[in-house]
Amino acid sequence: xxxxxxxxxxxxxxxxxxxxxxxxxxxxxxxxxxxxxxxxxxxxxxxxxxxxxxxxxxxxxxxxxxxxxxxxxxxxxxxxxxxxxxxxxxxxxxxxxxxxxxxxxxxxxxxxxxxxxxxxxxxxxxxxxxxxxxxxxxxxxxxxxxxxxxxxxxxxxxxxxxxxxxxxxxxxxxxxxxxxxxxxxxxxxxxxxxxxxxxxxxxxxxxxxxxxxxxxxxxxxxxxxxxxxxxxxxxxxxxxxxxxxxxxxxxxxxxxxxxxxxxxxxxxxxxxxxxxxxxxxxxxxxxxxxxxxxxxxxxxxxxxxxxxxxxxxxxxxxxxxxxxxxxxxxxxxxxxxxxxxxxxxxxxxxxxxxxxxxxxxxxxxxxxxxxxxxxxxxxxxxxxxxxxxxxxxxxxxxxxxxxxxxxxxxxxxxxxxxxxxxxxxxxxxxxxxxxxxxxxxxxxxxxxxxxxxxxxxxxxxxxxxxxxxxxxxxxxxxxxxxxxxxxxxxxxxxxxxxxxxxxxxxxxxxxxxxxxxxxxxxxxxxxxxxxxxxxxxxxxxxxxxxxxxxxxxxxxxxxxxxxxxxxxxxxxxxxxxxxxxxxxxxxxxxxxxxxxxxxxxxxxxxxxxxxxxxxxxxxxxxxxxxxxx
Amino acid sequence: xxxxxxxxxxxxxxxxxxxxxxxxxxxxxxxxxxxxxxxxxxxxxxxxxxxxxxxxxxxxxxxxxxxxxxxxxxxxxxxxxxxxxxxxxxxxxxxxxxxxxxxxxxxxxxxxxxxxxxxxxxxxxxxxxxxxxxxxxxxxxxxxxxxxxxxxxxxxxxxxxxxxxxxxxxxxxxxxxxxxxxxxxxxxxxxxxxxxxxxxxxxxxxxxxxxxxxxxxxxxxxxxxxxxxxxxxxxxxxxxxxxxxxxxxxxxxxxxxxxxxxxxxxxxxxxxxxxxxxxxxxxxxxxxxxxxxxxxxxxxx
Numbered sequence: 070x071x072x073x074x075x076x077x078x079x080x081x082x083x084x085x086x087x088x089x090x091x092x093x094x095x096x097x098x099x100x101x102x103x104x105x106x107x108x109x110x111x112x113x114x115x116x117x118x119x120x121x122x123x124x125x126x127x128x129x130x131x132x133x134x135x136x137x138x139x140x141x142x143x144x145x146x147x148x149x150x151x152x153x154x155x156x157x158x159x160x161x162x163x164x165x166x167x168x169x170x171x172x173x174x175x176x177x178x179x180x181x182x183x184x185x186x187x188x189x190x191x192x193x194x195x196x197x198x199x200x201x202x203x204x205x206x207x208x209x210x211x212x213x214x215x216x217x218x219x220x221x222x223x224x225x226x227x228x229x230x231x232x233x234x235x236x237x238x239x240x241x242x243x244x245x246x247x248x249x250x251x252x253x254x255x256x257x258x259x260x261x262x263x264x265x266x267x268x269x270x271x272x273x274x275x276x277x278x279x280x281x282x283x284x285x286x287x288x289x290x291x292x293x294x295x296x297x298x299x300x301x302x303x304x305x306x307x308x309x310x311x312x313x314x315x316x317x318x319x320x321x322x323x324x325x326x327x328x329x330x331x332x333x334x335x336x337x338x339x340x341x342x343x344x345x346x347x348x349x350x351x352x353x354x355x356x357x358x359x360x361x362x363x364x365x366x367x368x369x370x371x372x373x374x375x376x377x378x379x380x381x382x383x384x385x386x387x388x389x390x391x392x393x394x395x396x397x398x399x400x401x402x403x404x405x406x407x408x409x410x411x412x413x414x415x416x417x418x419x420x421x422x423x424x425x426x427x428x429x430x431x432x433x434x435x436x437x438x439x440x441x442x443x444x445x446x447x448x449x450x451x452x453x454x455x456x457x458x459x460x461x462x463x464x465x466x467x468x469x470x471x472x473x474x475x476x477x478x479x480x481x482x483x484x485x486x487x488x489x490x491x492x493x494x495x496x497x498x499x500x501x502x503x504x505x506x507x508x509x510x511x512x513x514x515x516x517x518x519x520x521x522x523x524x525x526x527x528x529x530x531x532x533x534x535x536x537x538x539x540x541x542x543x544x545x546x547x548x549x550x551x552x553x554x555x556x557x558x559x560x561x562x563x564x565x566x567x568x569x570x571x572x573x574x575x576x577x578x579x580x581x582x583x584x585x586x587x588x589x590x591x592x593x594x595x596x597x598x599x600x601x602x603x604x605x606x607x608x609x610x611x612x613x614x615x616x617x618x619x620x621x622x623x624x625x626x627x628x629x630x631x632x633x634x635x636x637x638x639x640x641x642x643x644x645x646x647x648x649x650x651x652x653x654x655x656x657x658x659x660x661x662x663x664x665x666x667x668x669x670x671x672x673x674x675x676x677x678x679x680x681x682x683x684x685x686x687x688x689x690x691x692x693x694x695x696x697x698x
Numbered sequence: 699x700x701x702x703x704x705x706x707x708x709x710x711x712x713x714x715x716x717x718x719x720x721x722x723x724x725x726x727x728x729x730x731x732x733x734x735x736x737x738x739x740x741x742x743x744x745x746x747x748x749x750x751x752x753x754x755x756x757x758x759x760x761x762x763x764x765x766x767x768x769x770x771x772x773x774x775x776x777x778x779x780x781x782x783x784x785x786x787x788x789x790x791x792x793x794x795x796x797x798x799x800x801x802x803x804x805x806x807x808x809x810x811x812x813x814x815x816x817x818x819x820x821x822x823x824x825x826x827x828x829x830x831x832x833x834x835x836x837x838x839x840x841x842x843x844x845x846x847x848x849x850x851x852x853x854x855x856x857x858x859x860x861x862x863x864x865x866x867x868x869x870x871x872x873x874x875x876x877x878x879x880x881x882x883x884x885x886x887x888x889x890x891x892x893x894x895x896x897x898x899x900x901x902x903x904x905x906x907x908x909x910x911x912x913x914x915x916x917x918x919x920x921x922x923x924x925x926x927x928x929x930x931x932x933x934x935x936x937x938x939x940x941x942x943x944x945x946x947x948x949x950x951x952x953x954x955x956x957x958x959x960x961x962x963x964x965x966x967x968x969x970x971x972x973x974x975x976x977x978x979x980x981x982x983x984x985x986x987x988x989x990x991x992x993x994x995x996x997x998x999x
Contacts, residue, residue: 103931
């Protein structure tokens with residue numbers, strides 16, 4: 070059953086314009102004089118207008134003109150079919166909160182009992198459905214006359230580990246009721262934080278009733294686990310009444326490392342374990358909370374080191390090691406395997422080895438000779454997609470090959486010029502101390518100035534049009550830019566105006582060289598860093614719905630899943646406050662309904678067909694009018 | 699044939715004649731005006747019949763001597779004649795709705811009434827019997843044949859009461875009259891003949907075959923003859939109420955061809971049936987029609 074609606078019904082007032090041809094028709098009709106004559110019979114067969122036929126034709130013309138105007142008004146009003154089922158029977162939807170804030174001892178049982186009461190109390194003749202919600206909503210029993218399915222669905226409900234988002238649940242229940250009259254009975258603990266996030270709206274004609282499931286008197290949660298020197302610190306959060314002295318346990322991969330007894334203070338408190346966390350594994354801090362929510366009694370932290378970040382070094386000839394020796398060694402420096410894994414590729418192979426570029430999170434371009442158009446395009450696409458590029462403007466870089474790397478794609482001109490030979494070597498001077506590359510040096514930033522540069526590449530940072538051509542992070546002593554950052558799409562480009570192979574300078578032999586490269590490449594790759602700790606509701610696709618460690622897709626290592634910390638706060642709203650929030654949701658419904666209607670109307674595009682029909686009507690009117698003339 | 703003087707012509711203009719008031723006065727004015735203009739009466743010797751012989755006396759016209767009797771008796775006798783009425787004239791006036799049309803001061807019905815009155819007056823003046831029938835799609839009113847002066851006044855009064863009726867059916871009174879007539883006579887039909895021509899012609903032929911002289915005055919308004927309208931209009935038929943929207947410039951040619959074809963058909967077929975047909979334009983003076991009648995009678999007698 071389809072309904073018919075208009076996106077802009079105000080335009081229907083244009084239908085009044087249909088009165089214009091009617092009035093004109095009537096006025097024009099009265100103007101022709103009537104002549105009484107005796108020999109009408111001799112006009113038969115002449116090209117005359119039989120009054121009856123002409124009147125019929127005029128009426129048809131009038132109808133066509135009126136129809137054209139009506140269709141025009143209809144087209145402007147943007148008609149569409151709404152698939153809302155015609156209201157037949159009213160409905161009651163029982164909306165049951167299954168977030169983990171409903172998992173305190175006895176709470177789930179009370180919730181199910183209250184939901185069953187709501188089903189039983191549904192007015193005779195109402196359809197009854199059940200929707201469960203936490204941070205998403207699920208219809209567990211569709212609308213039906215029979216209460217049995219609804220009761221069975223309620224019996225199967227249990228709180229999970231997700232947070233609360235009332236908007237999602239209410240919107241789903243509203244959609245289930247549709248255009249009917251109806252009511253929603255929300256079985257919930259009225260948790261205040263449940264209104265903070267989520268999207269959705271409810272139809273204004275739906276009544277919302279609350280079935281309050283009282284929250285626990287208090288809740289204790291483990292909020293975080295942080296390693297400290299020689300110890301491990303866990304942060305606890307005590308809401309409401311304390312359960313008294315409790316045990317707090319630290320374990321790694323299930324093996325108990327330490328256990329302490331504390332009496333949590335209201336609010337946040339810390340628990341210090343004397344043990345140091347190992348380099349790998351999953352650390353767990355757990356508490357024994359007899360009155361609060363079980364899911365937040367345990368917190369997980371992944372101890373596995375970050376896997377090396379893949380970096381692609383593009384050089385002129387992969388067989389010659391000298392140009393990239395210092396760079397690769399510097400990137401590989403560090404504990405164990407180092408933070409970066411370096412792959413070397415020739416400039417001419419960038420286009421034919423796209424998989425290398427796809428793996429890399431940053432590219433260091435040491436030499437551009439052999440970089441063809443496709444390779445340049447792939448590099449530009451890589452950067453725009455969020456990748457980082459360190460462009461080393463040394464002796465192997467031909468500026469002409471990379472100056473317009475992003476040209477034609479609304480990208481910046483890199484502004485590379487000629488090589489400058491300094492009679493007196495110049496030093497590097499940071500200019501933007503807050504930039505992450507420089508800030509990482511902290512108090513040791515002065516070490517950057519020890520390197521001596523005998524040759525540099527001239528760079529312009531303001532193009533001839535006066536547009537900003539980059540952010541200068543460091544300069545040489547003579548004032549020329551040494552390190553410039555460009556933002557290209559989602560990615561970043563850093564241009565270093567000298568070499569990194571101990572030819573134009575002695576930088577690779579200075580202590581600041583390795584940290585400089587780590588900070589620089591680390592900065593470029595940070596935008597693609599894979600997070601490894603998630604909270605429920607923000608987990609990546611494919612993550613299990615269970616707390617603890619899990620394996621990331623594509624072999625990116627392990628990650629851990631914890632509960633949302635805000636869900637641990639059982640603070641609840643007064644029913645009046647909850648109802649006020651529902652009212653605001655209903656107000657927003659009008660706007661959302663219009664948005665939905667707009668999308669539906671845009672998808673159907675009926676106005677185009679109406680306009681085509683109007684054009685046909687006008688053509689018919691033109692043909693008929695021509696015949697009448 | 700001599701024509702009346704110009705003054706009389708203007709006096710016989712229908713628009714002026716109609717101001718005279720009574721039909722008797724109109725008829726007398728028209729007839730006398732016409733007769734005054736004639737050099738020789740076409741009625742000489744008409745309507746007289748042999749009565750007895752008498753002895754020739756000097757001064758008698760030699761043409762009156764009966765030479766056969768002289769051959770038998772060898773004496774001169776002349777024939778003595780006695781005037782008497784030997785003609786019955788039936789006037790048929792169409793009073794259908796279409797006859798009510800008039801683009802000028804006089805409608806076809808009024809003009810036809812004047813014409814009928816004039817003819818009745820002329821007949822009465824010659825002591826011929828004259829009767830009148832008014833008809834549309836039926837016989838509305840009928841005055842039998844008579845010769846008395848009171849009869850003429852009654853006939854004229856009937857004519858003055860004539861009003862337009864409904865649709866016309868010319869064949870009906872013709873057939874009724876043919877069934878009623880016992881003597882040969884003169885039948886004068888005054889009508890616009892807006893009827894089925896074959897039916898009208900058949901009816902007239904019927905009368906003619908019975909031996910009656912038949913004279914048709916096809917009475918049409920000048921607007922019917924020329925279709926002088928200029929602006930587009932809704933034309934409403936007087937008899938049927940049918941409405942037609944027409945632009946005169948576009949339909950005039952067709953209309954005129956149609957009405958000319960009608961007149962030509964009547965003229966041709968009635969001539970073949972030895973029936974006198976006269977087109978009467980109501981915009982012309984009344985004596986034109988009257989003179990046409992007299993000319994026709996002159997040809998026959």
